[in-house]
Amino acid sequence: MRLVAATLLGAVAVAAAGCGADAGADDGADRTTTIEHRFGSTRIEGTPTRIVAAGSQWLDALLEFGVQPVAYLAAGDRGDERGLYPWESSLDESAVELDRAVLTQLGAPLPVEEIAAQKPDLILGSFVAGRSDFDRVAKIAPTIGEIGDAQVDSWDDQVTALGRILGEQDRAAEIIATTNGEIDGLAARLPGLKGKTAVLSQFVFATNQLVVVADPKDGASQTFARLGMTVPPRLVEEAGATGGRLLLSPERVDALTADLVVMLPNGGTRDDLMRLPGFAALPSVDNGGMAVEDYPTVVGFNTPSSASLRYSLDRITPQLEAIGG
Numbered sequence: 001m002r003l004v005a006a007t008l009l010g011a012v013a014v015a016a017a018g019c020g021a022d023a024g025a026d027d028g029a030d031r032t033t034t035i036e037h038r039f040g041s042t043r044i045e046g047t048p049t050r051i052v053a054a055g056s057q058w059l060d061a062l063l064e065f066g067v068q069p070v071a072y073l074a075a076g077d078r079g080d081e082r083g084l085y086p087w088e089s090s091l092d093e094s095a096v097e098l099d100r101a102v103l104t105q106l107g108a109p110l111p112v113e114e115i116a117a118q119k120p121d122l123i124l125g126s127f128v129a130g131r132s133d134f135d136r137v138a139k140i141a142p143t144i145g146e147i148g149d150a151q152v153d154s155w156d157d158q159v160t161a162l163g164r165i166l167g168e169q170d171r172a173a174e175i176i177a178t179t180n181g182e183i184d185g186l187a188a189r190l191p192g193l194k195g196k197t198a199v200l201s202q203f204v205f206a207t208n209q210l211v212v213v214a215d216p217k218d219g220a221s222q223t224f225a226r227l228g229m230t231v232p233p234r235l236v237e238e239a240g241a242t243g244g245r246l247l248l249s250p251e252r253v254d255a256l257t258a259d260l261v262v263m264l265p266n267g268g269t270r271d272d273l274m275r276l277p278g279f280a281a282l283p284s285v286d287n288g289g290m291a292v293e294d295y296p297t298v299v300g301f302n303t304p305s306s307a308s309l310r311y312s313l314d315r316i317t318p319q320l321e322a323i324g325g
Contacts, residue, residue: 033165039134039145044165048122048142052115054098055126056085057155057219060305061162062124064175068092071118073126076100078295085296087307109133116140122165126153126303151244152219155304156180179306180226186313187227190324194228196259199235200301203250203276205267210248212255213302214239220302223309224260227320232258253278259323260289262316264298288322291315 033044051067053059056074072095075085083097096118099111110125110133123143125134137143147153147161156176163172187193200213200220213220214235221231235255239246248255253276256263261284265273270292274280284290291297293315300312313320 031167035144035147035161035165037145037147038149039131042138042142042144044122044142047167048120048165050118050120051122051124052098052118052120052141053124053126054102054110055124055303056088056299056308057153057158057303057305058124058126058162059088059091060307061155061158063088063090064159064306065162065166065168065171067166069095070120071096071098071115073098073100073103075296075299076103078299085299085308085311087296087300087305087311110137112136112140124162148219150215150218152303154219154222155306155309159306175306179309182310183223183226183313186317186320190227190320193320193324196229196323197232198224198227198229198260198262199232199256199258200224200262200298201256202264202266202298203268203273205265205272208250210246210250210252210255212246212248214246215244218244219304223301223304223313227324229260250276253282256282256284258284258289259287260284260291260316260319262291262293262298262301262319264295265292266295284319284323289319291319 031046035042035044050070051062052071053062053069054073059069059072059074062069068091072091074083074088076083077100079085079088082091083100084091096114098114102108102110115123115137120141123137123141125137125143125145134143134145144161147157156179159172159175163169202211203209204211212235214231215221216225216231216236224230235246238255246255256279261282263273273292279285282290297312297315300308304312
């Protein structure tokens with residue numbers, strides 16, 4: 001499932017409100033911004049005021065700038081009644097949730113007609129299925145796909161791009177500095193984290209499959225790297241030169257051999273995980289570094305934003321303290 005490969009260890013949102021003013025803001029009337037992304041480059045004239053965000057990372061970034069989208073894709077069935085994660089509660093009730101099918105169905109295209117109905121002047125697309133999907137959506141309005149080549153973008157790259165688009169570079173720098181400062185502060189408080197290994201994973205009980213992030217350059221790995229931790233080298237090697245995510249059988253529980261394991265029991269419980277052969281013998285179970293968490297916590301690392309990281313790091317602080325104190 002796309003949810004397995006991209007959303008978990010894997011929006012088009014329309015912004016209706018203007019952004020808050022700061023020292024780096026301008027009215028944008030005569031500004032042209034060009035953003036490079038996976039499918040080429042996109043020119044944006046002026047400052048968009050109706051933005052669609054297809055993905056929680058872009059939605060979160062918009063909210064950090066005080067911009068309210070007119071339409072969005074975020075958590076879908078994994079979220080609250082509006083399809084939102086806990087840290088997205090500031091989204092205005094007027095924003096329209098787009099068809100959730102794209103979040104769960106492999107290769108499902110973005111809902112072009114729904115997006116067009118919102119009359120957007122910018123589309124931020126994390127769930128673009130491919131070039132043809134991008135081209136269909138880009139006919140509606142200037143569209144930005146994933147910025148990098150990894151399965152998950154770096155959150156600060158998205159914030160930087162959005163700061164340029166909105167003419168709020170100072171605010172973008174502030175968001176990045178504040179969040180990274182908090183992560184750096186945690187690393188300074190827990191110096192024992194430096195040199196430790198970390199794995200972000202889920203076990204999908206419906207398909208009896210283990211999914212493991214194995215790309216140290218992926219956006220899902222960057223927070224652990226900033227804390228001084230690394231993806232186990234054997235996993236990076238197994239994933240190959242292109243990195244990505246490993247899909248493994250239950251017999252490969254050994255792939256979770258690391259100091260810290262952040263784990264989603266997708267469709268099951270912690271007790272179900274403990275019954276998997278070899279799981280209870282993992283080093284992280286013994287050393288206090290096993291964090292069996294709910295969907296929002298794991299996705300907060302997997303598709304990170306400044307807001308989701310604050311939420312998710314708070315949830316796993318006990319495990320970080322156990323191995324890094």
